[in-house]
Amino acid sequence: MNIGQEGNKGRIKMAEIIDGKAFAAKIRAEVRDDADKLISQKQVKPCLAVVLVGENPASKVYVGQKSKMAAECNIKTKDFKLDASTDQETLLKLIDELNIDSSVHGILVQLPLPEQIDERKVIDTIVVEKDVDGFHAINAGRLSIGGAMLKKAFIPCTPLGSLLLLKDKVEDLKGKNAVVIGRSNIVGKPMSQLLIEESCTVTVVHSKTKEIEHVCAQADIIVAAIGRAEMIDANWLKEGAVVIDVGINRIPITKEDGSEGSKIVGDVDFESASTKASMITPVPGGVGPMTIACLLRNTVTSAYRHADLDDPRSI
Numbered sequence: 001m002n003i004g005q006e007g008n009k010g011r012i013k014m015a016e017i018i019d020g021k022a023f024a025a026k027i028r029a030e031v032r033d034d035a036d037k038l039i040s041q042k043q044v045k046p047c048l049a050v051v052l053v054g055e056n057p058a059s060k061v062y063v064g065q066k067s068k069m070a071a072e073c074n075i076k077t078k079d080f081k082l083d084a085s086t087d088q089e090t091l092l093k094l095i096d097e098l099n100i101d102s103s104v105h106g107i108l109v110q111l112p113l114p115e116q117i118d119e120r121k122v123i124d125t126i127v128v129e130k131d132v133d134g135f136h137a138i139n140a141g142r143l144s145i146g147g148a149m150l151k152k153a154f155i156p157c158t159p160l161g162s163l164l165l166l167k168d169k170v171e172d173l174k175g176k177n178a179v180v181i182g183r184s185n186i187v188g189k190p191m192s193q194l195l196i197e198e199s200c201t202v203t204v205v206h207s208k209t210k211e212i213e214h215v216c217a218q219a220d221i222i223v224a225a226i227g228r229a230e231m232i233d234a235n236w237l238k239e240g241a242v243v244i245d246v247g248i249n250r251i252p253i254t255k256e257d258g259s260e261g262s263k264i265v266g267d268v269d270f271e272s273a274s275t276k277a278s279m280i281t282p283v284p285g286g287v288g289p290m291t292i293a294c295l296l297r298n299t300v301t302s303a304y305r306h307a308d309l310d311d312p313r314s315i
């Protein structure tokens, strides 16, 4: 599909919905095939160690989903649940053990961590070759350098998932104007670097950007990673833009029976943006499922690398 495709005359044009749930299922099927091949060729079962410190409810749900989907992909998981009061030394000792455990190919420490623990210290203690979240300073550096270095890196899962969705839908990313809203190390920065690598012309905007709406309205591609519920509406968009909504925000709602509840929305006002975008990811069901699929993909890639084999898939 071409960016900027026109709808039927006289009708309100609605964007094509990018189905991240279906695409993530396809990625997981590939991951399972790759895991099966490794098991039959090398008798090695990919294994992900998942470390959860504390009782953050969202983290617990997320970790549970990871383990379930890993099992479906023939990836073994080792779960480590530590008390919220765990000190940094204890956590680092566990990571050291996992670093030298040859049966473990990926180590994931669920963020956020309790405040007594230095997140950066923990991330950089994970051995680079098992950093399947791609947050280690060396993996971030490899992504930043790009080219051949990118092939050695692990790419953070949410930006990787967002890029795979884009590449599936947009025939040629070269030369497209892309605006990434947000500059976090987890999403915004790596996303912008991936888009540069795809030869997009990339602008990163954030909370201090002046005339941010005007900048966004020049974009063929918008990636919203802000953490502000439904902030981006049609007024921010160029006609025909492709919109990737990374945001996950829980907002209060009043249910039909009058009781109070909540729902998950993105950083983009889906209804409004759909009238102007050519394609858009929904929330839920867009980028979210891709994140776990890419974590599993990175884990199997790591198992291949540990077995001295080429990566089973490229970006």
Ligand code: NDP
Binding pocket: 158, 181, 182, 183, 184, 185, 186, 187, 188, 205, 206, 207, 208, 212, 225, 226, 227, 228, 246, 247, 248, 249, 267, 287, 288, 291
């Ligand atoms: P951070 O809070 O780390 O970063 C948010 C970024 O948005 C910052 O760069 C901030 O700017 C910018 N920002 C905040 N307010 C505004 C504003 N009013 N105008 C412009 N820019 C603004 O968040 P994350 O990157 O970790 O996450 C972003 C969103 O993505 C969240 O909703 C999160 O839940 C979601 N997420 C979803 C994942 C998934 O699997 N789908 C995975 C990870 C995150 P500044 O730097 O100036 O403060």
